[in-house]
Amino acid sequence: MLIIIIFLIGGGILGRLFSLQILQYDYYYALAQDQHDIYQDLFPQRGEIFIQDLADSRRNNQPNYSPLAINKEFYQVYVTPKEIADDQKDDLANKLAELLELDKETILERINKKDDPYEPIKHKVSQEIAQTITDWQIDGLATVPETWRYYPNGSLACHLTGFVGFEEEKKIGQYGLEGYYEDELKGVPGFLSGKKDTSGYWIPSLKQEFELAQDGSDLILTVDQNIQFKAEKELKQLVERWQAAGGTIIVMEPASGAIRAMASWPTFDPNQYNQVEDVGIFLNPAIQKVYEPGSVFKPITMAAGLDSGRIAPQTVYQDEGQIRIKGSTISNVDGRIYGQQTMTQVLEKSINTGAVFVQQKIGQDIFRDYVQRFNFDRPTGVDLIGEVGGNISNLFTGREINLATISFGQGITVTPLGLITAIGAIANQGKLMQPYLVEGIIKSDGQEIDRELKIVREVISPQTAGELTKMMVSVVENGFGQPARVAGYNIAGKTGTAQVADLEEGGYSEETIHTFVGFAPAFNPRFIILIKLDEPQGISFAADSTSPVFKKMAEYLFNYLEIPPQ
């Protein structure tokens, strides 16, 4: 009997050992490995974005960069519901709701998830609040540090930076520079594998593997924080004053294509991008929205005429107030008949029939060639994600009326950046520059990569550019651009008041888009500014809305960049 009992017990023990060591080998092996081995992904720090302070750099004779996008440590508050006593749950929910400004019911719902080892309560919690929670010393309630993207200037240059959002639960740069330079900014993850001690810390061993994470590269922008701030401030005031739907201001250095400011309205705070209801606000109107520019396009028509030798600034024509082309009538905006006018006067008074005269003089092929040379049909190649090109398809319809309207900026669409880049070529002795925002990339090992300037092509000769600049100076001195005049400085500019296409009923609506593009000092330009105002109310012409803002911006830049009067 005893032998049978011993046999049974022995058999039971052997059976159990067989079960543990053979049948459940994989499970216990994994469990043991988990206790001894460590495998960790090492996450790189995302590269930061810096903005310039040209004035401070000049004063101190060394570059001064201010952070525009950085990484900041926040905390995540989480609970382990199974560790929280039932009688404490309600009290805890009350305390958390008050401290974290959350709905009590939502917290209770999460706390009551039985057997849940981890339930997040709130992300992006400040260090002070995290410390308060730690001080409470409540079982099952804890905080863990987490790094988030932080934009210390709030909405400043929001359309340029974009933001870091989520895609399939992974952080990823979206829109603007964060999107365009995602590969450079995100860095390369590393990993660590080896043995760990009882506290879970890595201990050196023979079988260890370690690959260091490579942090992302930092970006140094061409944008100046003070010019950007001024542009945003002026734009906000302009939009509010004329109850406009939106607007854009771009400041660029014509000789290099370096963008000093790119402001658009409305704005958003990239720190709280998830609170924006209309995701359309994330689009950068300066590069992602096209419009019919109107008369501000006339210098391009003149450039084609002058450079092809078909007209000269003093070429005269007879304005009769309107031109009839195969049943369609093109009139001057103010309905006036100007009589005999020179090409300079055509620009000064922004005479539509004069622009049509030039287009007809140069013919379809040459006109089309010059519009393409100015790159209106392609994106500029600026280092921002999602840039679109203009639409010049009407140039290829072969219809005379289309060519005629395009000569004064109707029936063709451009982006504000495409337009300022094209006019910038006139300021830059005919050389079309590729605009850019990042002038340097600093890799995690300290290696610096400077951007090289890119000349897209010479679109017109330096002589043509010089003649056209004089004509555009005359626009500001004697024409519609007079409100943009600054005493002591030569300013070249052109206004444009374009009708907005009515997409529902066809034709054009009553709404307008006002634009002013100008550069100064005209014969040695240090900056070119584009100001665009969408659908302003109670004002008819760009000369009255955008030109005075150009004056304010130009005065600021003359002082800021220390440009003495001529």
Place this chain on the structure above:
Amino acid sequence: MTSYIKSKRICPARQNQGLAILSILIILAIFCLGFFYIIQTNGLVKSSYQIRQQEEYLRELEVESQQLETEIANWQSPANLEELIKSLNLVEGGEAIYLGEETAVAVKE
């Protein structure tokens, strides 16, 4: 008994003594190696712990430095500076006057 036989009888004792010494030496060597191993391991663990402590301290300093940098960036943001300037009732700078080459300038040596 001849002296030869005597020496033969003594030899195994000497051999045993030599083996005993060798054994003791081997045991001592193993003991020493074990002792050194323990010292080494102890040193390694101690160093690892110190490294960990230093890493934690470094991380604390990094977080503190990051917070200070963020604070500086917040204070230096143009929007914040403008608010500060408003509260100080400062007057906006007027038009800059440039001294040209032909302008008479008095220089104090």
